[in-house]
Structures are given as structure tokens and as C-alpha cells.
């Protein structure tokens with residue numbers, strides 16, 4: 135018995151090792167350059183119809199974040215990189231920003247996304263403030279925190295949000311179709327990590343490398359001028 139187990143164990147180890155090698159190779163990022171160009175994309179290859187936008191509509195560069203309110207690195211990105219983008223590129227009209235919901239953390243991701251989409255539907259003017267309030271409320275530990283009560287408590291800070299309507303919208307999941315549209319984008323564009331940051335048609339390999347982000351934006355702005 136023991137012998138036949140060992141006989142099996144060796145080939146299985148070899149197979150697992152081979153699979154690991156394949157996995158590592160397929161996930162390996164190019165050694166040179168900091169960007170992966172989505173070859174299927176022309177201009178902004180992502181259909182952002184109906185998505186919230188921050189910045190000037192006519193801004194030549196569009197940055198999309200695929201994020202999840204339950205994701206700690208997304209909170210960190212929003213606190214460290216996003217303010218720099220606002221200061222350097224969004225406020226002067228060079229970049230507009232959009233956000234697509236990713237549901238990598240189960241039920242809470244879904245409820246948070248439904249709440250944010252509901253706020254966007256009824257009070258688009260406060261969407262980004264509510265969005266920030268949600269990330270601000272993310273605790274350091276990874277326990278449960280996105281509950282309907284918590285969402286309504288956060289919404290109370292915004293007088294233009296109809297609280298009763300929002301409660302109904304969340305409970306009845308009325309914006310689930312909007313969240314599904316986001317989910318389709320996640321699938322279509324093969325988003326596997328959050329945050330994923332896409333600058334026009336360029337996926338940033340390291341969304342926390344602000345120098346690389348600047349470089350990508352500046353290059354694209356230069357290309358626009360030379361068009």
C-alpha cells in the first residue's frame with residue numbers, strides 16, 4: 135500500500151510542479167516597460183455608458199478604477215494615489231475618472247455596490263462623496279462592516295439623499311442590474327485584481343507606482359497633441 139502511494143506521489147508532485155511553472159509563466163509580467171496594452175481596445179476600450187464620471191467630460195484621458203469597497207488596497211489607493219491624480223490631472227481637465235464595481239468579497243461587496251449605484255441613480259451630485267465615505271468607513275480589520283444599517287448611517291450625512299428611498303432601493307436591490315453591467319465589464323476585460331487601474335487602453339501593472347502612472351498619462355497627452 136505504502137509503496138503504491140509513493141509511486142503515485144512522485145508523478146503528482148511532478149505534475150503539480152509543472153502546473154506551478156505554467157501558472158508562474160502565464161502570470162509573469164513583461165520585464166521591460168510598466169504597461170500592458172490591451173490590444174483589443176481602441177482609445178478607451180471599456181464601455182463606460184452609465185458609469186459615474188469625475189472631472190471634465192471632455193478630458194482627453196480617461197482613467198477607470200475597477201474597485202471593491204471591501205478591498206483594503208482600494209481604500210489605500212483612494213487615499214494615496216487618487217488625490218495626486220485629482221491635483222495633477224483631473225482638476226485641470228486632462229483626466230476624467232470613472233469607477234466600476236468589482237465583487238470579489240461576496241455579499242458585502244454586492245450590498246455596498248448596490249448602495250453606491252442607488253445613490254448615483256437618485257443623487258448623482260453626491261455619488262463621489264458617498265463613495266469616499268464608504269471607503270473612509272472601511273475598518274482596519276477585515277470583519278463584516280457593510281450592512282444596510284451602516285450604509286444608511288453613512289447616507290445620513292448627505293441631505294440630498296432621500297433616506298427612505300435609499301433604504302428601499304438597497305433592500306429591494308433595485309440597482310442590481312447596474313451592478314451586473316459592472317460585473318460584465320469585469321469579465322469582459324479579465325479583471326482579476328483590485329484595484330485595477332486603466333488609463334485609456336493601458337492597464338497599469340502596479341497601480342501604486344505613481345511615477346509610472348504619470349509617465350503613461352503624459353505620454354498619452356503628448357500623443358494627443360501630435361495627433
Ligand code: CA
Pocket residue numbers: 184185186233234235251312313316
Ligand atoms: Ca457602475
